[in-house]
Amino acid sequence: SQTIHQWPATLVQPVGSPLSLECTVEGTSNPNLYWYRQAAGRGLQLLFYSVGIGQISSEVPQNLSASRPQDRQFILSSKKLLLSDSGFYLCAWSVGTSYEQYFGPGTRLTVT
């Protein structure tokens, strides 16, 4: 069966520090991968999606970036965090043309 992992589960970082969040999927090949963010009191916002290794599409301009170094690995990064980067970060995957999207457990990031 397929599983999706995210780490860390929680993270507290100072403003201006770098960020690296990792997401891995098991049990499937060539998944479509997504990063979403949910700020406090707001809905989920799609940040990036990827249809293959090295292929990244950005939905929202910001100081975040994403990379996909391996088929089932998706990384969200920032060189310098802002207070507004605080939120609940979710990774998700889907396969082929399937309409179902599966979400990971999330990382709760607090920038202080």
Add this chain to the structure above:
Amino acid sequence: DAKTTQPNSMESNEEEPVHLPCNHSTISGTDYIHWYRQLPSQGPEYVIHGLTSNVNNRMASLAIAEDRKSSTLILHRATLRDAAVYYCILLPINSGGSNYKLTFGKGTLLTVNP
């Protein structure tokens, strides 16, 4: 993009049916109606989706109006575990793969009373 309108919150009692409405008056003929839910402190999970006909699965039923301008997610017997935010989302028919980009609104917060 076609938008959806949902009530901000609803309450139900345990083991009673729950009908969660969604209005989508500007839906196009190629839009699927999807429902996801998000339990507290968790990522969203897929519930059900449909195009024109009513749909049933192990989690819920989806009733779609004949003119497709509204739909209702039906939980047949609510449990405490069903307390979550429920999102109604429209996706164009060719949204599989790279075009499968979910746009979440505020959804409906369902409270289930014991």
